[in-house]
Amino acid sequence: MYDYLIVGAGLFGAVFAYEASKRGKTCLVIDKRDHIGGNVYTEEVEGINVHRYGAHIFHTNNKKIWDYVNQFATFNRYTNAPIANYKGELYNLPFNMNTFYTLWGVTSPQEAQQKIKEQREAAGISKPTNLEEQAISLVGTDIYQKLIKGYTEKQWGRAAKDLPAFIIKRLPVRFTFDNNYFNDRYQGIPIGGYTAMVEKMLEGVDVTLNVDFFEDKEKWSNLANKIVFTGMIDQYYDYQHGVLAYRSLQFDTTVLDDVANYQGNAVVNYTDRETPYTRIIEHKHFEFGTQDKTVITKEYPSEWHPGDEPYYPVNDKRNEAIYQKYKQLAEQEVNVIFGGRLATYKYYDMHQVIGAALATVTRELD
Ligand code: FDA
Structure with missing residues (x-):
């Protein structure tokens, strides 16, 4: 019997597992995907760390969170400075x-x-x-x-x-010659990729991949005293109050064998209406890669239908009302903790989800 069954090997699950293990608790982490890391997962293609679920740039103003992630990885000096391409005209963002x-x-x-x-x-x-x-x-x-x-x-x-x-509440407008997208004090990409960073968090923790909690909810629940659930909260409650809506994305990744440098920048946004994708990511520039090949990903926003990857919650009135009902159910649970972006129906940046996981650990275990 484990102390915790953690559903989801993303950042929330991995931070919780690391901290609980450090406090002498036993954890089993399961994930329906065939890899750990959740959406921050990176995989090596032609020696380049490819961000499979969209560009991930770590940034925070919180020194404690920065020191925390630096235990698991060394960060490079990458600074996000996207370019906008409007019908062939280039602008700094x-x-x-x-x-x-x-x-x-x-x-x-x-x-x-x-x-x-x-x-x-x-x-x-x-x-x-x-x-x-x-x-x-x-x-x-x-x-x-x-x-x-x-x-x-x-x-x-x-x-x-x-x-x-x-x-749009605010639009960041700067009257200085500063192309740094983020205002935060700390920023970078983990050298060796995010997957290696999450691997370190999960060192010594039992992990089972390719298993969906809902395929045998009872079996998995019976393996531990408590559950930390980081999947979709509406699915946990069988959608009894309705389906929470998301926006989805499609990623089209290509290896360019004869091109060493495709666009000279990691992120180029296509800001016209006609180009169907919103961005092209050239992954090697996140890590100053010098390979003779390059890997690019076009990012296409799409409608979300149940079963698609949920990326961005649609925080309008309808969905907020539905979420509040699920939240009330969640608050009555004694042995289930809900955390992470899907279980709280919230867009979280990485530093925020790490902060939320650490706060949960403190509430639960300290
Ligand atoms: P995450 O989704 O990573 O993990 C949940 C895990 O649970 C998944 O692995 C899933 O497979 C698993 N799971 C769900 N249901 C399950 C079930 N029934 N059974 C088993 N497993 C199940 N942040 C930032 O700081 N800088 C950035 O540049 C970006 N960029 C960015 C781009 C895009 C396109 C998106 C959508 C998001 C970002 N982010 C970001 C945000 C970042 O991705 C986010 O903060 C973390 O991935 C959230 O981690 P979680 O652990 O909450 O969820």
Whole structure:
């Protein structure tokens, strides 16, 4: 009999398993996939660590979390500085003085601020009623048309005019020549890939892959005193209050045998509406790779249907109401702990999910 059955070998499950084992508890981790790591999984292709479930860049402002992950991996100096490709025109992201110079030829922060102000005023939007109006009222028409509209419409599968304004609360605009996407103090990619990092967390822990908890819920539950569940909370409760909606993604990965450097950057966003993918990731640039080949992944946003990979929760009123009902059921459980992005129906960055797992361990075991 184990102390804990942990359903899901992603970051939440792995951190919980590591910490519980450190405190003398026995754990069995199961995952329905054929690998550990959950969505941060990386696999080596042509000597390059490929991020199978989308680009993962670790960033945090929290020194404790940074020190924590550095126990399991050494991080490189990768800094996320994406490029936007709008119909062949290239712009730096996030919106900063480099972007404004390319867009308008302005060379000072004052000129850039003036340009944005003029465009906001010309649009005359006092109370934005949809995402389009909200974006224009924040950054003006040019940035919206070239860098936001198409990308957002592809991401959500709907016209920006039909999307609620609240999706964009703020848009990061910087009046410095700084292409660093994140504001956090710490950032990087684990040398050797995320899978190796999670392997270290799970060292000495029993792990069984290729098994779905729901195929024999009773058998798995009987193996441990308590369950840590990191799968979909609605599925745990047989969808009795309805199905929680997600947005999904399709990844199309290609090895380019004759190309050493395809796009000169790890992340290039395609911000027009016509190109069907939102981004191309060139994985070697996350780790300054010098191989003669390269691996690229095109990322296509897609509708989610039950059975598809759930990526982004749709946190609208309907889904929030459904989630609250499941949360109430979860709160009544004595021997089941729900954690991670799927069980709490929340978009979490990696540092947040690690923080949440550590907080759960403290509540449960300290
Ligand atoms: P995760 O989904 O990783 O793990 C859950 C595991 O449970 C999975 O392995 C699943 O197979 C398993 N499971 C589910 N149901 C099961 C069942 N019934 N039986 C057995 N196993 C089951 N964050 C960041 O900090 N920087 C970034 O750049 C990115 N980039 C990014 C890109 C994209 C496209 C997405 C969608 C997300 C990011 N993230 C990110 C977020 C990051 O992926 C996220 O924080 C973690 O993967 C969450 O870890 P969890 O353990 O919660 O879930």
